[in-house]
Amino acid sequence: MLDVDYIGSPLVSDYAENGSGMAEPHPGQRYPDWTRFGGTSHHVLVFASSTDAEGLARLGRRWAKCVEVSYHPDVRQERAGLRTGGMVLVRPDGHIGFRFPAADAAALAALDRHLSSYLIPDPTIAPFETANESRSQEPESRS
Amino acid sequence: MTQDEVLVVGAGPSGLFAACELARHGIKVRLVDKEIQRHRQARATAIQPGTLEILDSVGLLSPFLETAEHVQCTRLYNADLSELRAATFAGVDCRCEFLCSLPQYETERILETHLVSLGGAVERGITVTRRQRWSATRAPCSMSTI
Secondary structure (H helix, E strand, C coil), X not given: XXXXXXXXXXXXXXXXXXXXXXXXXXXXXXXXXXXXXXXXXXXXXXXXXXXXXXXXXXHHHHCXXXXXXXXXXXCCHHHHCCCCCEEEEECCCCEEEEEECXXXXXXXXXXXXXXXXXXXXXXXXXXXXXXXXXXXXXXXXXX | CCCCEEEEECCCXXXXXXXXXXXXXXXXXXXEECCXXXXXCCCCCEECHHXXXXXXXXXXXXXXXXXCEEECEEEEECCCCCEEEEEECCCCCCCCCCEEECCHHHHHXXXXXXXXXXXXXXXXXXXXXXXXXXXXXXXXXXXXXX
Protein backbone atom coordinates (compact mmCIF):
# COMPACT_ATOMS: atom_id res chain seq x y z
CA MET A 1 0.00 0.00 0.00
CA LEU A 2 2.48 2.58 1.19
CA ASP A 3 6.03 2.04 0.07
CA VAL A 4 7.41 2.48 3.57
CA ASP A 5 8.62 0.16 6.28
CA TYR A 6 10.45 0.50 9.57
CA ILE A 7 12.90 -2.40 9.49
CA GLY A 8 15.51 -1.90 12.19
CA SER A 9 13.36 0.42 14.26
CA PRO A 10 13.37 -0.02 18.07
CA LEU A 11 9.65 -0.74 17.63
CA VAL A 12 10.37 -4.15 16.10
CA SER A 13 12.31 -7.25 17.17
CA ASP A 14 13.60 -10.01 14.93
CA TYR A 15 14.89 -13.25 16.43
CA ALA A 16 15.62 -14.82 13.07
CA GLU A 17 18.82 -16.86 13.21
CA ASN A 18 21.62 -15.01 11.44
CA GLY A 19 19.06 -13.24 9.34
CA SER A 20 19.89 -15.43 6.37
CA GLY A 21 17.35 -18.19 6.81
CA MET A 22 14.38 -15.89 6.99
CA ALA A 23 12.57 -14.35 4.08
CA GLU A 24 10.45 -11.27 3.65
CA PRO A 25 8.37 -9.85 5.10
CA HIS A 26 10.79 -8.86 7.88
CA PRO A 27 9.65 -7.19 11.10
CA GLY A 28 8.92 -3.58 10.20
CA GLN A 29 7.37 -4.55 6.88
CA ARG A 30 3.66 -4.90 6.31
CA TYR A 31 2.13 -8.33 6.77
CA PRO A 32 0.56 -9.12 3.40
CA ASP A 33 -2.56 -10.88 4.71
CA TRP A 34 -3.39 -8.08 7.12
CA THR A 35 -6.70 -7.18 5.48
CA ARG A 36 -8.27 -10.36 6.89
CA PHE A 37 -7.65 -9.15 10.45
CA GLY A 38 -8.26 -5.48 11.23
CA GLY A 39 -9.42 -3.88 14.46
CA THR A 40 -7.04 -2.04 16.76
CA SER A 41 -5.50 -5.06 18.48
CA HIS A 42 -2.09 -6.55 18.03
CA HIS A 43 -2.34 -10.09 16.66
CA VAL A 44 -0.03 -12.93 17.60
CA LEU A 45 0.00 -15.52 14.83
CA VAL A 46 1.25 -18.95 15.82
CA PHE A 47 2.38 -21.26 13.05
CA ALA A 48 2.56 -24.95 13.84
CA SER A 49 1.66 -26.02 17.34
CA SER A 50 3.28 -24.30 20.28
CA THR A 51 5.38 -26.52 22.54
CA ASP A 52 4.18 -24.41 25.46
CA ALA A 53 0.40 -24.29 25.14
CA GLU A 54 -0.05 -23.32 28.78
CA GLY A 55 2.41 -20.44 28.43
CA LEU A 56 0.70 -19.26 25.27
CA ALA A 57 -2.65 -19.16 27.06
CA ARG A 58 -1.06 -17.20 29.91
CA LEU A 59 0.48 -14.75 27.46
CA GLY A 60 -2.98 -14.23 25.96
CA ARG A 61 -4.44 -13.46 29.39
CA ARG A 62 -1.57 -11.17 30.40
CA TRP A 63 -2.01 -9.03 27.28
CA ALA A 64 -5.75 -9.58 26.79
CA LYS A 65 -6.54 -5.87 26.49
CA CYS A 66 -4.32 -5.21 23.51
CA VAL A 67 -3.24 -8.52 21.95
CA GLU A 68 -5.21 -11.30 20.31
CA VAL A 69 -3.60 -14.72 19.93
CA SER A 70 -4.80 -16.27 16.69
CA TYR A 71 -4.48 -19.67 15.09
CA HIS A 72 -5.21 -19.52 11.43
CA PRO A 73 -4.53 -22.90 9.86
CA ASP A 74 -5.25 -21.47 6.41
CA VAL A 75 -2.67 -18.68 6.75
CA ARG A 76 0.64 -19.73 5.18
CA GLN A 77 3.71 -19.17 7.32
CA GLU A 78 5.74 -18.17 4.25
CA ARG A 79 3.50 -15.09 4.03
CA ALA A 80 4.80 -14.08 7.46
CA GLY A 81 8.46 -14.70 6.61
CA LEU A 82 8.72 -18.04 8.45
CA ARG A 83 9.77 -21.43 7.09
CA THR A 84 9.68 -23.95 9.92
CA GLY A 85 6.99 -22.63 12.21
CA GLY A 86 7.20 -19.94 14.84
CA MET A 87 5.38 -16.80 15.87
CA VAL A 88 4.90 -13.30 14.54
CA LEU A 89 3.29 -10.28 16.13
CA VAL A 90 1.30 -8.11 13.75
CA ARG A 91 0.85 -4.53 14.94
CA PRO A 92 -2.44 -2.61 14.60
CA ASP A 93 -1.07 -0.84 11.53
CA GLY A 94 -0.59 -4.19 9.78
CA HIS A 95 3.19 -4.19 10.07
CA ILE A 96 5.07 -7.09 11.67
CA GLY A 97 6.51 -6.10 15.05
CA PHE A 98 8.15 -9.33 16.20
CA ARG A 99 9.28 -12.62 14.66
CA PHE A 100 10.58 -15.75 16.34
CA PRO A 101 11.33 -19.01 14.49
CA ALA A 102 9.78 -21.17 17.24
CA ALA A 103 6.74 -21.06 19.49
CA ASP A 104 8.37 -22.44 22.64
CA ALA A 105 8.93 -20.98 26.12
CA ALA A 106 11.89 -18.88 24.94
CA ALA A 107 9.76 -17.40 22.17
CA LEU A 108 7.01 -16.50 24.62
CA ALA A 109 9.51 -14.87 27.01
CA ALA A 110 10.98 -12.84 24.16
CA LEU A 111 7.56 -11.76 22.96
CA ASP A 112 6.54 -10.82 26.49
CA ARG A 113 9.66 -8.67 26.80
CA HIS A 114 8.99 -7.07 23.43
CA LEU A 115 5.41 -6.18 24.35
CA SER A 116 6.54 -4.89 27.75
CA SER A 117 8.83 -2.41 26.02
CA TYR A 118 5.87 -0.25 25.01
CA LEU A 119 2.60 -1.69 26.37
CA ILE A 120 1.26 -2.22 29.88
CA PRO A 121 0.22 -5.81 30.78
CA ASP A 122 -2.36 -7.08 33.25
CA PRO A 123 -0.37 -6.57 36.48
CA THR A 124 -2.00 -9.57 38.17
CA ILE A 125 -0.26 -12.01 35.80
CA ALA A 126 3.48 -12.39 36.30
CA PRO A 127 5.95 -11.71 33.50
CA PHE A 128 7.67 -14.61 31.76
CA GLU A 129 11.01 -15.97 32.94
CA THR A 130 13.82 -14.93 30.69
CA ALA A 131 16.75 -16.38 32.67
CA ASN A 132 17.04 -19.49 30.51
CA GLU A 133 17.38 -17.58 27.31
CA SER A 134 20.84 -17.71 25.86
CA ARG A 135 22.69 -14.64 24.62
CA SER A 136 22.39 -15.89 21.06
CA GLN A 137 18.65 -15.31 21.30
CA GLU A 138 19.10 -11.57 21.47
CA PRO A 139 17.48 -9.90 18.50
CA GLU A 140 19.94 -9.04 15.82
CA SER A 141 20.04 -5.53 14.57
CA ARG A 142 19.37 -4.87 10.93
CA SER A 143 20.66 -1.74 9.38
CA MET B 1 -8.69 19.60 34.62
CA THR B 2 -8.01 16.55 36.75
CA GLN B 3 -4.99 14.30 36.66
CA ASP B 4 -6.83 11.44 34.93
CA GLU B 5 -8.13 13.67 32.15
CA VAL B 6 -6.53 14.24 28.75
CA LEU B 7 -6.62 17.65 27.04
CA VAL B 8 -6.63 17.65 23.25
CA VAL B 9 -5.92 21.04 21.69
CA GLY B 10 -7.37 21.63 18.23
CA ALA B 11 -10.57 20.07 16.88
CA GLY B 12 -9.38 19.32 13.36
CA PRO B 13 -9.47 15.75 12.01
CA SER B 14 -6.46 14.64 14.10
CA GLY B 15 -7.70 16.13 17.36
CA LEU B 16 -11.22 14.84 16.80
CA PHE B 17 -9.97 11.34 16.01
CA ALA B 18 -7.65 11.32 19.05
CA ALA B 19 -10.53 12.42 21.28
CA CYS B 20 -12.83 9.76 19.80
CA GLU B 21 -10.29 7.01 20.47
CA LEU B 22 -9.64 8.18 24.02
CA ALA B 23 -13.39 8.29 24.68
CA ARG B 24 -13.87 4.87 23.10
CA HIS B 25 -11.31 3.46 25.53
CA GLY B 26 -13.08 5.05 28.48
CA ILE B 27 -10.56 7.84 29.12
CA LYS B 28 -11.88 11.26 30.12
CA VAL B 29 -10.99 13.80 27.45
CA ARG B 30 -11.51 17.52 26.85
CA LEU B 31 -11.26 18.70 23.25
CA VAL B 32 -10.84 22.46 22.85
CA ASP B 33 -10.54 24.66 19.78
CA LYS B 34 -9.80 28.38 19.60
CA GLU B 35 -12.34 29.02 16.81
CA ILE B 36 -15.85 29.88 17.95
CA GLN B 37 -17.55 28.45 14.87
CA ARG B 38 -17.05 25.48 12.55
CA HIS B 39 -15.35 26.45 9.28
CA ARG B 40 -16.68 25.83 5.77
CA GLN B 41 -13.38 25.39 3.94
CA ALA B 42 -12.47 22.41 1.80
CA ARG B 43 -8.86 22.13 3.13
CA ALA B 44 -7.77 18.45 3.05
CA THR B 45 -10.11 16.81 0.56
CA ALA B 46 -8.66 13.33 0.05
CA ILE B 47 -8.64 10.42 2.47
CA GLN B 48 -6.09 7.82 1.40
CA PRO B 49 -6.68 4.02 1.44
CA GLY B 50 -4.41 3.63 4.47
CA THR B 51 -6.43 6.17 6.44
CA LEU B 52 -9.69 4.53 5.35
CA GLU B 53 -8.29 1.28 6.76
CA ILE B 54 -7.70 2.97 10.12
CA LEU B 55 -11.24 4.41 10.10
CA ASP B 56 -12.53 0.91 9.32
CA SER B 57 -10.54 -0.59 12.20
CA VAL B 58 -12.49 1.56 14.68
CA GLY B 59 -15.87 1.05 12.99
CA LEU B 60 -16.05 4.49 11.38
CA LEU B 61 -15.76 3.68 7.70
CA SER B 62 -19.40 3.63 6.58
CA PRO B 63 -20.27 7.35 7.13
CA PHE B 64 -17.20 8.28 5.09
CA LEU B 65 -18.12 5.89 2.28
CA GLU B 66 -21.65 7.31 2.23
CA THR B 67 -20.55 10.97 2.23
CA ALA B 68 -17.50 10.97 -0.04
CA GLU B 69 -16.85 10.62 -3.73
CA HIS B 70 -14.90 7.43 -4.38
CA VAL B 71 -11.90 8.20 -6.57
CA GLN B 72 -10.84 5.02 -8.34
CA CYS B 73 -8.20 6.46 -10.65
CA THR B 74 -5.88 9.46 -10.78
CA ARG B 75 -4.61 10.91 -14.05
CA LEU B 76 -1.78 13.34 -14.68
CA TYR B 77 -1.92 15.62 -17.72
CA ASN B 78 0.68 17.58 -19.65
CA ALA B 79 0.29 21.29 -20.30
CA ASP B 80 -1.35 20.45 -23.64
CA LEU B 81 -3.81 18.21 -21.76
CA SER B 82 -2.39 15.01 -23.21
CA GLU B 83 -2.41 12.27 -20.62
CA LEU B 84 0.93 11.80 -18.89
CA ARG B 85 0.04 8.93 -16.63
CA ALA B 86 -2.89 7.17 -15.02
CA ALA B 87 -2.82 5.13 -11.84
CA THR B 88 -5.49 3.11 -10.09
CA PHE B 89 -5.46 1.79 -6.56
CA ALA B 90 -6.01 -1.83 -7.58
CA GLY B 91 -3.85 -4.24 -5.60
CA VAL B 92 -2.68 -1.74 -2.97
CA ASP B 93 -3.10 -4.37 -0.24
CA CYS B 94 -5.93 -2.52 1.45
CA ARG B 95 -9.64 -3.08 1.94
CA CYS B 96 -10.43 0.16 0.11
CA GLU B 97 -8.79 0.38 -3.29
CA PHE B 98 -9.85 4.00 -3.82
CA LEU B 99 -9.57 7.48 -2.30
CA CYS B 100 -12.47 9.15 -0.56
CA SER B 101 -12.89 12.78 -1.61
CA LEU B 102 -14.85 15.10 0.64
CA PRO B 103 -14.34 18.56 2.14
CA GLN B 104 -12.55 18.64 5.48
CA TYR B 105 -15.56 20.20 7.20
CA GLU B 106 -17.51 17.03 6.31
CA THR B 107 -14.73 14.87 7.77
CA GLU B 108 -14.89 16.97 10.92
CA ARG B 109 -18.69 16.79 11.04
CA ILE B 110 -18.59 12.96 10.85
CA LEU B 111 -15.92 12.72 13.54
CA GLU B 112 -17.67 15.24 15.80
CA THR B 113 -20.97 13.34 15.48
CA HIS B 114 -19.11 10.19 16.47
CA LEU B 115 -17.45 11.94 19.42
CA VAL B 116 -20.84 13.17 20.66
CA SER B 117 -22.23 9.63 20.37
CA LEU B 118 -19.38 8.53 22.65
CA GLY B 119 -20.34 11.18 25.21
CA GLY B 120 -17.73 13.76 24.24
CA ALA B 121 -17.99 17.30 22.91
CA VAL B 122 -15.95 20.03 21.23
CA GLU B 123 -15.45 23.11 23.43
CA ARG B 124 -15.10 26.08 21.08
CA GLY B 125 -13.67 29.53 21.64
CA ILE B 126 -10.98 28.29 24.02
CA THR B 127 -7.31 29.14 23.52
CA VAL B 128 -4.55 27.39 25.43
CA THR B 129 -2.23 30.13 26.61
CA ARG B 130 0.28 28.28 28.77
CA ARG B 131 1.24 24.76 29.78
CA GLN B 132 3.40 23.60 32.64
CA ARG B 133 4.47 20.47 34.52
CA TRP B 134 1.73 18.92 36.65
CA SER B 135 1.88 19.55 40.38
CA ALA B 136 -0.54 19.22 43.26
CA THR B 137 -0.94 22.96 43.58
CA ARG B 138 -1.45 24.12 40.02
CA ALA B 139 -3.24 23.02 36.89
CA PRO B 140 -1.10 21.80 33.99
CA CYS B 141 -2.33 24.50 31.61
CA SER B 142 -4.09 27.79 31.43
CA MET B 143 -6.90 28.52 29.02
CA SER B 144 -8.72 31.67 28.03
CA THR B 145 -12.26 31.81 26.72
CA ILE B 146 -13.11 34.24 23.94
